[in-house]
Amino acid sequence: MYGRFGLVLLALVAVLVWFLPSYYTGLLTQIGLYALVTIGLNMFMGYAGQVSLGQAAFVGIGAYTSAALAVKGHVTPWLGLIAGALVAALVAYVLSFIALRLRENLLALATLALGIVINVVFNEWEFIGGSSGFKDIPGFALGAFTFDQRAYAILAWALVALGIWFAGNVVRSSFGRALIAISAGELGAQTLGVESERLKRQTFVLSAVYAGVAGAVYASSFSYIDPSSFSFLLSVNFVLMSVIGGIRSLWGAVIGAAVVVALGQVLQNVVPLVLPSARGDFQQFFLGVILIAMLILLPRGITSRLREARA
Amino acid sequence: MIAQLWQYVLAGVVVGAIYALIAAGFVLIYQVTGLINFAQGEFAMIGAMTSSALATGGMPVLEAAAIAVLVASVTGGLCYLLAIRPARAATGVTLIFITLGLDVALRGLGLFVWGTNPLSLPAFSGGAAITVLGGALPPQAMWVLLTDLLVFAALYLFFRHTYAGTAVRAAVANPPIASTFGIPLRTFAFWSFVAAAAIGGLGGVVVAPITSATYDMGLTLGLAGFVAAVLGGLDSLPGALVGGFVLGIVEKLAGGVLSTGWEQGVGFLILVLVLVLRPQGLLGRAARRA
Numbered sequence: 001m002y003g004r005f006g007l008v009l010l011a012l013v014a015v016l017v018w019f020l021p022s023y024y025t026g027l028l029t030q031i032g033l034y035a036l037v038t039i040g041l042n043m044f045m046g047y048a049g050q051v052s053l054g055q056a057a058f059v060g061i062g063a064y065t066s067a068a069l070a071v072k073g074h075v076t077p078w079l080g081l082i083a084g085a086l087v088a089a090l091v092a093y094v095l096s097f098i099a100l101r102l103r104e105n106l107l108a109l110a111t112l113a114l115g116i117v118i119n120v121v122f123n124e125w126e127f128i129g130g131s132s133g134f135k136d137i138p139g140f141a142l143g144a145f146t147f148d149q150r151a152y153a154i155l156a157w158a159l160v161a162l163g164i165w166f167a168g169n170v171v172r173s174s175f176g177r178a179l180i181a182i183s184a185g186e187l188g189a190q191t192l193g194v195e196s197e198r199l200k201r202q203t204f205v206l207s208a209v210y211a212g213v214a215g216a217v218y219a220s221s222f223s224y225i226d227p228s229s230f231s232f233l234l235s236v237n238f239v240l241m242s243v244i245g246g247i248r249s250l251w252g253a254v255i256g257a258a259v260v261v262a263l264g265q266v267l268q269n270v271v272p273l274v275l276p277s278a279r280g281d282f283q284q285f286f287l288g289v290i291l292i293a294m295l296i297l298l299p300r301g302i303t304s305r306l307r308e309a310r311a
Numbered sequence: 312m313i314a315q316l317w318q319y320v321l322a323g324v325v326v327g328a329i330y331a332l333i334a335a336g337f338v339l340i341y342q343v344t345g346l347i348n349f350a351q352g353e354f355a356m357i358g359a360m361t362s363s364a365l366a367t368g369g370m371p372v373l374e375a376a377a378i379a380v381l382v383a384s385v386t387g388g389l390c391y392l393l394a395i396r397p398a399r400a401a402t403g404v405t406l407i408f409i410t411l412g413l414d415v416a417l418r419g420l421g422l423f424v425w426g427t428n429p430l431s432l433p434a435f436s437g438g439a440a441i442t443v444l445g446g447a448l449p450p451q452a453m454w455v456l457l458t459d460l461l462v463f464a465a466l467y468l469f470f471r472h473t474y475a476g477t478a479v480r481a482a483v484a485n486p487p488i489a490s491t492f493g494i495p496l497r498t499f500a501f502w503s504f505v506a507a508a509a510i511g512g513l514g515g516v517v518v519a520p521i522t523s524a525t526y527d528m529g530l531t532l533g534l535a536g537f538v539a540a541v542l543g544g545l546d547s548l549p550g551a552l553v554g555g556f557v558l559g560i561v562e563k564l565a566g567g568v569l570s571t572g573w574e575q576g577v578g579f580l581i582l583v584l585v586l587v588l589r590p591q592g593l594l595g596r597a598a599r600r601a
Contacts, residue, residue, distance in 0.1 A: 051404050053411070098587050104403040105347045109537060110586050113579035116534065120576035131572075232530065236415055239408060285419025291412030295405050296398045 002168025002250060006161030009254070013157040017150040025149045029221055031254075031261045032156030033214040036163050038241045038253035040210025045239075046248035047171055048203045049183020050100070051108045054115025055238045058088045058208040060122060060230030062215025067134040067225055068127075077140045081216040088212025089205045091118075096201040103186075115235055122227035133226030137219050152221040159217065160254065163210055167250050170206070179203060180248075233284070240291050246301025255302055263290070314445055319567040320560050321446040325521065326535075327559020328459045329355075332514035333536025334543060334551035335466065336507030341545050342483045343496075343503035349410040350390060351511055352533015353417035358383045358512030359524035360421055363430035372433055376516045380509055386417070387508020391501050399497075414533065421526035432519035451520045458517045459552070462510055466548055483546075511536075531575065535562075538582040 013032070017025050037059055044050050065087045066080030075083075099110045123131050140147040140155065147155065170176050181189035182196045190196050219225050241260045245252025267283040298305060333351055340348045362379035366372050390413050398409055435454045440447040470476040482489040482499055490496055515524070515532070522528070539558045543550025558578055565577035 045404070049404075051407060098583055102586060105407065106541075106586060108349075108404075108407045109347065109541065110583060112534070113538070113582045117576050117579045117583075120572060120579075124570065124572045124576070233415070236411060239411065243408060282419055282422055284415050285423060286416075288412040288414070288416025288419060292394045292409050292416065295401065295409050295412070296394070299398075299401060299405055 003161070003165035005251075006164045010154070010157045010161045014154050017153045022149045025153050027261055027265070028153040029149070029156045029217075031257050032153065032160050033218050034238070034241060034257035034261065035160050035254040036156070036214040037211045037238055038245070038257050039160070039163050039167050039250055040207035041238055041242050042245075042247060042250060042253045043167055043170065043179070044203045044207040045242060046246075046252075047176060047179040047183065048200055049179075050200060050204070051104065051111065052204075052207070053108050053112035053232075053235050053239065054118070055111075055207070055211055056230045056232070056234035057115040057118035058092060058211035059215035059218065059234070060118065060225075060227070061088045061091055061208075062212030063219035063225050063230070064122060064128050064134075064215075065212070066216035067137045067219040070138045070220070071134050071136070074138075077138060077216065077220045080220075081213060084216035085209045085212040088208040088215070092205045092208030093201065096204045100197070100200050100204060112232065112235070116232060119227050119230060119232075122230065129226070131227060133224065133229070134219070135224045137223045137225065139220045139223065140217075147220070149221075152217070156214075156217060156221075159213060163213075164250050164254070171250065175199065175202075236291075237287070240287055243291060243294050243299075244301060246303035249301060249303040252301050252303040259302070260287070263287070315567070316564065317444065318446045319563045321443060321448055321452075323560030323563035324556060325448065325452045325455055325559070326518075326563065327539075327556035328455045329514045329518045329532065329555070330535045330539040330558050331459055331552045331555025332462060333511050333532055334539035334555050335462065335548060336511045337536055337540040338543075338545060338548055338551045339466075339503045339507045339510070341540070343479065344395075344500045346395070346406050346410065347537070348413075348504075348507065349407065349533065350413035350417055350529075351507065351536055352529035352531070353414055353421070354383045354387055354508040354511030354529075355515030355518070355532045355536075356421055356524070356526065356529030357386055357417070357508075358515030359432070359519040359528060360425045360430060360515075360526065361512075362516045363432040363519050363524040364425060366432050367430055372435055375432075376435075376513075379516050380512045383512025383515070384505050384509040387504045387506075387511075388501060390417075390508070391504035395500070395504070396497070414530070418527060418529055421529070425526055427526065429523045429525045430519075431523045432516075434520040435517075449521060451517070455517045455521070458513060462513065463548065463552055470548075534575070535578060538578045541582055542585055 013028055017028065020028070037055060041052060041055050044052055062084030065084040066077055069075035069080045069083055070077055095114055099107060099114060102110050122128065178189065178194045178199055181192065181194055182199060186196050237260060241256035242253065244259050245254070245256025264283055267286055271282055333355055336351050336354065337348060340346055358379045361382045362375045365375035365378060394409050394413055395406070398405065434449070434451040436450055438450045440449055441453065470480060478494050479499055482494050482496055486496055535558060539554035540551050542558060543552070543554030558581065561581060562574040562578050566574035
């Protein structure tokens with residue numbers, strides 16, 4: 001079911017890009033990439049019941065790996081994408097030994113801290129551009145065709161389709177049921193023979209792969225990255241997407257990404273009309289308020305309401 | 312070389328004193344509610360921005376400082392009433408996300424009200440720099456240290472020598488039993504937010520003359536406050552004090568020796584080490600709720 005709906009969405013995007021102005025095509029790409037990250041995050045947070053406040057760092061690792069390979073080594077972004085996913089996975093694997101020993105409050109703190117440490121590394125490591133990052137990152141190409149906005153939107157949503165199909169299979173397998181068991185009670189799951197340590201680690205690594213892939217595509221499609229692109233605020237945004245859509249829902253990830261991006265656009269256009277003096281990242285205020293309101297009023301996200309309506 | 316390092320240590324003591332104040336707020340809220348309040352740093356931002364804005368408008372510094380602490384406390388109380396209390400049935404992760412939302416919302420609010428330009432607050436008293444064993448401290452540093460002394464002394468007296476403080480300690484030790492003895496847990500939760508916000512706001516007010524105030528200062532201060540609190544053990548006020556100073560000194564040494572960009576990174580590396588090697592912190596007891 002996930003696979004088929006993913007293909008329907010992909011087909012929809014592939015048609016839409018021929019009619020939308022390029023600005024909106026860019027937004028579609030953004031939604032697709034955010035959705036990809038959030039799908040991975042939902043497996044880790046929603047299904048396995050863990051928490052990560054540092055997901056932006058894995059997006060950054062994917063982006064920086066691919067950009068560094070392309071700019072310094074003239075490696076094609078296609079390989080850069082795979083390398084980005086692998087490096088993100090490797091970092092997640094190593095960090096999991098530190099972070100996944102912790103629960104709830106302290107896990108949140110540790111992932112937040114690790115995310116910021118990784119951002120400091122981006123800032124301080126001159127080899128990868130330091131605070132100015134990379135510019136003129138080569139784009140994807142197929143033969144003689146260099147990707148344009150439309151192609152990136154299609155690529156992003158092809159990855160979403162693939163990602164949601166794979167994640168759908170994961171969460172409906174015995175692996176996914178074991179994850180749900182962990183989130184319901186880790187000790188109980190262990191007594192039933194669930195190897196919670198290994199499963200949590202694998203899910204964390206998988207979520208980093210999703211983030212790394214999205215980062216690699218982001219780097220090439222924007223052709224510019226710097227450390228501030230992968231800040232703590234981006235991690236908060238992923239949490240917001242996850243919560244809005246429904247933390248234990250794969251479609252929720254797509255819906256959450258779309259809602260947050262659309263909301264950002266609306267706020268950017270509406271708020272200056274109401275409050276002409278507002279400037280800068282003023283949307284933050286609303287994002288925070290919406291996050292709180294969602295958690296109080298609809299803690300299982302928009303998709304939970306849809307599911308109830310259907311039942 | 313030694314003189315240079317000593318100067319870093321002194322600078323570390325000053326920022327460490329601020330971290331200790333913010334960490335104290337974390338510890339208060341964590342002890343009473345079992346909640347890590349990710350918005351803690353924003354109370355410091357509100358204190359710093361309110362006092363700086365009022366002082367820039369011509370108000371005497373101490374008056375502006377008092378109003379700023381009041382504004383921060385009211386904000387803290389409102390945060391509890393509007394965001395935490397309605398969701399009190401929620402589980403741990405949901406509450407973490409709610410305080411995360413508060414953090415983002417308050418920072419956005421600061422941006423609305425005060426814009427992106429840094430504001431400055433005059434030092435509380437003039438005079439020349441103070442020399443300590445050859446290192447120099449700005450006069451404001453004395454105010455910072457004095458604030459720490461007063462706040463921690465007041466907390467100590469409250470918890471050890473007042474009836475209400477004893478009741479809070481009972482509530483922390485065993486919430487259900489304290490509740491059967493008529494101790495109002497929810498009221499305490501409310502006041503822990505107010506007190507934490509007041510202390511955080513005070514920290515922001517005293518640091519504003521040193522660092523100047525910006526709408527986004529809360530995140531950095533809040534994160535440093537966390538590290539200090541975890542370093543000290545999350546459930547220990549003396550731990551918060553020690554953790555604040557240790558973190559401040561290590562950060563400034565790392566910043567001086569490596570580069571200033573590493574200040575925060577080193578703080579978090581310490582956090583990670585502590586979480587792995589000694590999750591109960593330097594002075595804390597074995598973790599209860601975490």
